[in-house]
Amino acid sequence: MTLRSSDRRRRTRSTDRVRIGLVVLLLIFTDAYLLPSLVTGPWVPDLLLLALLLLAIRQSPGTAAVIGFAVGLVADVLSPAHFGAGIMAHVLVGWGASWGRSVFFADNLFVNAALFAVGTWVRNLIVLLLSGTAASELLVQLTVWSPLQGLSTAAVGVLVVMLFRDWLAIRIDA
């Protein structure tokens, strides 16, 4: 009886992993093809970062940091600015999201949306600082484009959470 229940648990866990993998693959495909074939601009949601945040809030901080490293590497290779800046930013954001979730996050749609928006803004801040951005450009990026990108990423994130909340095993209180 015990074996059966552990088997069931293992099967459920592997099904969960496949489902989450599918959501992440969908986000990567949308980020690499679907979105850039429809719109471009600095306000466009960053779905790779969204995938990182969705994974980070389900994982331990260490694993989230490793996922952040991988996502940061992709970002640095595909949008070269200063190699390493993207890696550092994504590692810190991934680790911070996971750590924050374990400490104070509620299963609330608004909190999830705030995480996606703040995560995007903080990531941009770190990348801009590490890339040696001039003060005037930094100001424009942090007050105009980064908040817009944060909002658009949060909007898409809320949509993804609403559509796939069973697959992502996110309980929404409100």
Place this chain on the structure above:
Amino acid sequence: MGRRAGRETARGDLLLFVGCVALALIALVLPRQWAQGLTATLRTTAFRPMVILQDRAAEDLTARFRLKGIQQQRDSLALAIQQQGALRQENDNLRSLVTLRQRLARPYVAAEVLHRPASTEGRMLLVGAGTTVGVDSFAAVVTAEGLLGAIWNAGPTSSSVMTWVHPEFRASAVTGDGRVLGLVQPSPAMEGRQPLLELRGVALRDSLTIGTTVFTSGLGGVFPRGIPIGTVAKIGRDELGYERVYLIRPFVNPGIVSHVLILTAPRDSMFLPLPGGEGP
């Protein structure tokens, strides 16, 4: 027992985090050539599918939303070329009369810009053309409007472009009449949300009026002579008072550029005539 397991997990997490941060720090201080080599290798191996997808997305975006504009541009160009036929013939005849060699052509490779929603995207762009079609490092990258930047790192099928927004960008510049020379570089000042360039190194005896067009001078061996850069927007201030500084409003906005031309040769063209003082 449970507490010890939890503590070990926390320690493991901390180790993973510290390891990732250490690797990120190494990546940050990696010599530029190594970093360039690594990114070029990754773009052609592990991340090749993503580059292909982005390339395809850029093509689809053009086909979906920009085709009409491109057709209009093509029609205008065809009309302009048709009207210039007689002029070109006359020019060729005159050149042959005075035994002047043919004007140097600028071979180019057309490429699409693979945009990504990154905050630093305007400084470095990824384009879908590489060494297999003749693109090389330091090749000048232009659009129909003017200068965009230079190839930073060329891979086999994609290359990264350092645009004029990049803090390390420099280009030797000259006014249309060839009278005033200087060096353009990104300016810390902005015009609204639009970054500007500044023309430095102008002698105190020389002065420029607002609206003067600035071109590449051909000095330095990277940018061929005569590529429009921008127009003088404001008069800047040199704190030491040794030179005149002018703020230049560039013709090309790297954030919205979709197609570029990569000039593959020649670079040594400082004796070519300038297009005159007019804009593009």
